[in-house]
Amino acid sequence: MARVKLDNYVIADAPRLGPRGWLRWIWRQVTSMRVALILLLLLALASIPGSVLPQWPQDAAATRAFIDANPFWGPFLDATGFLDVFGSAWFTAIYVLLFASLIGCIAPRAVHHYRELRRPIAATPRSLARYAPVSEDSPLAVDDAVAAVRAALRPRPGRLGALTGYRVRLDRREDGALALAAETGAVRELGNLVFHTALVLVLLAVAYGTLFTYRGQAIVVEGRSFTNAVVAYDTFSSGALFDPSDLDPFTLRLDSLDASFSDTGRPLHFQANVTFTEPGEDPVQTDISVNHPLESGDAKIYLQGNGYAPVITVRDAAGEVAFSGPVVFLAQDAAYTSTGVIKVPDVSSGEQLGFKATLYPSFVEGPFAVASVHPDPANPVIEMLAYTGDLGLDTGVPQNVYRLDESQLSPVQDEDGQPVTLRLALGETVELPDGLGSVTFEELPRYGAFDLRADPSLPFLLVAAMLTLAGLATSLFASRRKVWVVARAEGGTTVVTGAAYAPAHDAGVAGVLERAMAAASGREPSPGAEEREQS
Amino acid sequence: MNPTDLSVAALSGATVLYAIAMVTYAIRLARVADDKVAAKAMAREAVAVGGGTPAAPSAPAASASSRGARAAKAAGIARSTTLVGALLHAVGLAARGIDAGHVPWSNMYEYTISGSFFAVLVYLIVQRKRDIAYLGAGVTGFAAVSLGLALTVLYKDVDTLPPALQSYWLVIHVSIATLVTGIFAVSFIATSLQLMRDYREQGELPVEGGAVQVAWRRWHNTLVRRYRRTRWLEAVPPAAQLEALSFRLNAVGFVLWTFTVMAGAIWAEHAWGRYWGWDPKEVWSFVIWVLYAAYLHARTTQGWAGRRSAWLAIAGFTALIMNFTVVNLFFQGLHTYAGS
Ligand code: HEM
Numbered sequence: 071m072a073r074v075k076l077d078n079y080v081i082a083d084a085p086r087l088g089p090r091g092w093l094r095w096i097w098r099q100v101t102s103m104r105v106a107l108i109l110l111l112l113l114a115l116a117s118i119p120g121s122v123l124p125q126w127p128q129d130a131a132a133t134r135a136f137i138d139a140n141p142f143w144g145p146f147l148d149a150t151g152f153l154d155v156f157g158s159a160w161f162t163a164i165y166v167l168l169f170a171s172l173i174g175c176i177a178p179r180a181v182h183h184y185r186e187l188r189r190p191i192a193a194t195p196r197s198l199a200r201y202a203p204v205s206e207d208s209p210l211a212v213d214d215a216v217a218a219v220r221a222a223l224r225p226r227p228g229r230l231g232a233l234t235g236y237r238v239r240l241d242r243r244e245d246g247a248l249a250l251a252a253e254t255g256a257v258r259e260l261g262n263l264v265f266h267t268a269l270v271l272v273l274l275a276v277a278y279g280t281l282f283t284y285r286g287q288a289i290v291v292e293g294r295s296f297t298n299a300v301v302a303y304d305t306f307s308s309g310a311l312f313d314p315s316d317l318d319p320f321t322l323r324l325d326s327l328d329a330s331f332s333d334t335g336r337p338l339h340f341q342a343n344v345t346f347t348e349p350g351e352d353p354v355q356t357d358i359s360v361n362h363p364l365e366s367g368d369a370k371i372y373l374q375g376n377g378y379a380p381v382i383t384v385r386d387a388a389g390e391v392a393f394s395g396p397v398v399f400l401a402q403d404a405a406y407t408s409t410g411v412i413k414v415p416d417v418s419s420g421e422q423l424g425f426k427a428t429l430y431p432s433f434v435e436g437p438f439a440v441a442s443v444h445p446d447p448a449n450p451v452i453e454m455l456a457y458t459g460d461l462g463l464d465t466g467v468p469q470n471v472y473r474l475d476e477s478q479l480s481p482v483q484d485e486d487g488q489p490v491t492l493r494l495a496l497g498e499t500v501e502l503p504d505g506l507g508s509v510t511f512e513e514l515p516r517y518g519a520f521d522l523r524a525d526p527s528l529p530f531l532l533v534a535a536m537l538t539l540a541g542l543a544t545s546l547f548a549s550r551r552k553v554w555v556v557a558r559a560e561g562g563t564t565v566v567t568g569a570a571y572a573p574a575h576d577a578g579v580a581g582v583l584e585r586a587m588a589a590a591s592g593r594e595p596s597p598g599a600e601e602r603e604q605s
Numbered sequence: 606m607n608p609t610d611l612s613v614a615a616l617s618g619a620t621v622l623y624a625i626a627m628v629t630y631a632i633r634l635a636r637v638a639d640d641k642v643a644a645k646a647m648a649r650e651a652v653a654v655g656g657g658t659p660a661a662p663s664a665p666a667a668s669a670s671s672r673g674a675r676a677a678k679a680a681g682i683a684r685s686t687t688l689v690g691a692l693l694h695a696v697g698l699a700a701r702g703i704d705a706g707h708v709p710w711s712n713m714y715e716y717t718i719s720g721s722f723f724a725v726l727v728y729l730i731v732q733r734k735r736d737i738a739y740l741g742a743g744v745t746g747f748a749a750v751s752l753g754l755a756l757t758v759l760y761k762d763v764d765t766l767p768p769a770l771q772s773y774w775l776v777i778h779v780s781i782a783t784l785v786t787g788i789f790a791v792s793f794i795a796t797s798l799q800l801m802r803d804y805r806e807q808g809e810l811p812v813e814g815g816a817v818q819v820a821w822r823r824w825h826n827t828l829v830r831r832y833r834r835t836r837w838l839e840a841v842p843p844a845a846q847l848e849a850l851s852f853r854l855n856a857v858g859f860v861l862w863t864f865t866v867m868a869g870a871i872w873a874e875h876a877w878g879r880y881w882g883w884d885p886k887e888v889w890s891f892v893i894w895v896l897y898a899a900y901l902h903a904r905t906t907q908g909w910a911g912r913r914s915a916w917l918a919i920a921g922f923t924a925l926i927m928n929f930t931v932v933n934l935f936f937q938g939l940h941t942y943a944g945s
Binding site for chain 1: 735765767771772774846848849850852853859860863867871874876878879880882884888889891895896899901903905907908917924932936
């Protein structure tokens with residue numbers, strides 16, 4: 071098989087490119103405006119599936135369910151990265167290329183811009199005919215007329231004159247005419263460079279944050295404490311370069327959790343009243359609420375959720391306390407109907423016990439169903455199903471504390487072989503059938519679900535973001551204008567000719583030209599010219 | 606009258622006034638277009654007669670000048686109806702805010718009544734600087750439809766703020782977002798007119814090439830013919846001038862949208878403990894940002910300036926509306942309270 075030669079022979083007249091030529095060609099493509107534009111459009115397009123399909127990082131349970139429900143498309147989309155769009159290879163490829171293009175674009179432009187700034191501006195064109203010139207007679211001498219224009223274009227005091235003002239150039243022509251060229255727009259270009267550079271800084275800050283961040287979730291029941299250490303968290307994740315010894319070993323005690331609701335059960339306010347103790351310091355009483363995290367060094371502690379953790383005591387057949395303590399229940403609806411699981415492995419006699427329970431904070435019983443009508447604990451009732459057998463805790467596989475593994479358990483039944491539903495109001499004790507023991511619903515404390523998160527990149531990110539915004543605003547709102555005035559002596563009078571140029575959207579340049587012409591002719595600018603410059 | 610009824614009554618009144626304004630603005634457009642067509646015909650006649658003595662004012666000229674007066678009258682009525690409508694709209698918003706005890710932009714009903722107010726306000730502000738009466742029909746029409754939908758479909762009784770929204774960031778982030786919606790809405794109308802004018806100013810393309818190209822060119826030619834027949838477009842400035850106007854608006858909108866996204870990230874950091882989590886609302890805000898960034902790029906990219914970049918601005922606004930409707934109503938995310 072003939073070796074395919076990498077060459078641009080398709081275009082007959084083009085010079086042949088070697089490998090270096092090709093690299094240069096590719097680089098030029100990548101850094102062209104058109105490719106940047108296409109990459110931007112691809113970036114927008116590639117993001118959309120991330121909002122339509124369930125995503126692993128956002129909602130692992132939903133993603134799992136989606137894959138299970140779609141035996142063909144689920145695994146296919148998963149394998150092709152559509153279920154983790156923002157971590158997928160193709161999404162990464164798009165933004166890496168885009169930023170390569172960005173750097174390849176701004177670096178040469180910055181150099182070019184710097185050189186331009188040090189070079190004098192271009193001379194007034196020989197003919198202004200292209201720019202709709204205006205002419206008038208001036209009582210001033212040629213040099214005075216131009217000097218007056220120059221003074222008029224001088225930045226007004228108090229503004230960022232040096233940067234936003236006009237750069238001026240004078241040329242004496244052979245016919246004795248004096249031509250003034252004035253140009254502004256350097257800040258605009260500068261703003262554009264700052265903006266694009268700041269975008270790179272944003273990306274760098276995010277990358278830095280990803281490497282060093284950590285976050286953990288912990289549930290703390292009222293009256294209990296939490297100590298900041300990796301093992302104390304229910305879940306913990308961190309960036310590749312995070313060092314666990316960075317964790318500040320404070321303790322956080324949840325003194326009480328206030329949750330207030332409207333009569334209709336709408337949440338009004340959640341607040342965790344806590345005692346916060348840093349090693350070697352006095353305890354501090356403070357509070358954490360939604361939108362008001364507690365700051366501790368680098369880290370912030372957020373109140374992310376709350377619920378009930380009923381205190382349950384289980385006695386076994388021998389009357390011994392086999393379990394006693396708060397059990398975290400997860401709210402399932404707006405009325406805090408909550409579910410939880412109680413696992414009792416340490417039974418002094420007989421098999422292990424397990425319970426699947428539902429808490430109704432404001433219990434009501436209708437003809438067909440029971441429900442909670444309000445999230446406040448007006449009439450707390452727990453209903454539970456009891457199981458006996460093997461909880462499966464000894465297999466070594468970590469178990470979900472909110473799920474009961476029923477594979478080796480059997481429900482406790484009544485004489486008719488029906489599973490027994492136990493119902494307990496607060497403070498009540500019920501006996502289990504067959505003398506298996508008893509269950510008591512002792513108390514109903516609340517818990518707070520806390521998130522602790524540290525991201526050392528935040529200050530950098532904020533600065534980069536503000537630079538982005540400032541650069542952008544400068545680049546879009548600063549004007550890029552050119553004004554030319556030529557004064558020439560013609561038979562005893564001075565004729566001044568002026569013209570101006572600006573992008574189409576900048577109608578204000580007409581006002582500047584009017585001001586320059588008025589100065590050249592020693593008259594007042596026409597009314598409203600000043601105002602027009604701003605438009 | 607209690608604030609609830611006052612708010613609803615004022616907003617209903619505003620809806621009716623905007624509808625009237627839209628019709629009058631449309632009448633004005635038709636009249637201005639008639640005048641221009643008549644003036645062109647006269648110019649042609651004058652050329653045909655040849656540079657002889659100026660002809661005595663002919664019958665069409667007389668009727669043209671009376672039409673000019675009629676256009677001015679329609680414009681006057683439209684402008685005052687819009688102004689009164691905007692005043693009622695403001696009263697309706699203020700009453701809603703007092704009634705609810707918080708800024709009136711915490712659910713879809715409230716965003717809609719605020720966003721449409723900002724659209725009208727932006728129109729009125731720009732109007733003070735330059736004559737953009739040709740956008741009037743579009744803007745008041747947009748406001749009338751939004752308010753009408755808000756009052757009939759989206760209406761919600763006032764309610765307390767959920768804890769996640771109890772933050773001054775609600776004032777900063779959402780007010781700017783709503784303002785941007787108003788700005789982009791006005792520029793969307795200008796861009797749409799720009800595209801229509803653009804097709805009107807284009808020639809038809811020869812139908813040739815591959816199947817895709819042929820289909821594409823047929824479509825192009827259909828649009829060209831369609832907008833050449835649209836007489837009222839005569840009353841609208843040339844495409845280049847509309848481009849300049851929508852660029853100004855889009856530039857302001859884009860800077861403010863950048864701010865909105867950043868403020869949202871800061872708020873998310875306070876409320877949810879992460880500044881960015883690719884929640885559906887965040888994904889779409891990003892998509893909108895990238896589309897408008899692409900629009901700004903395209904304006905200065907060879908072969909993309911003008912019509913193509915205008916299509917990108919249209920895509921950006923479409924994404925903005927998507928973010929507000931489909932994403933609020935159908936996608937699960939942390940922002941879901943927005944739909945309720
Ligand atoms: C992350 C990717 C990028 C984003 C989000 C972005 C965004 C923008 C925005 C919003 C503008 C308009 C504001 C201004 O004039 O400063 C702009 C302008 C510009 N961008 Fe980019 N850009 C990106 C990448 C690039 C790349 C890769 C290039 C070079 C190929 C480039 C070249 C330019 C140029 C030359 C302008 C100025 C256009 C003018 O003169 O108005 N940008 N960019």
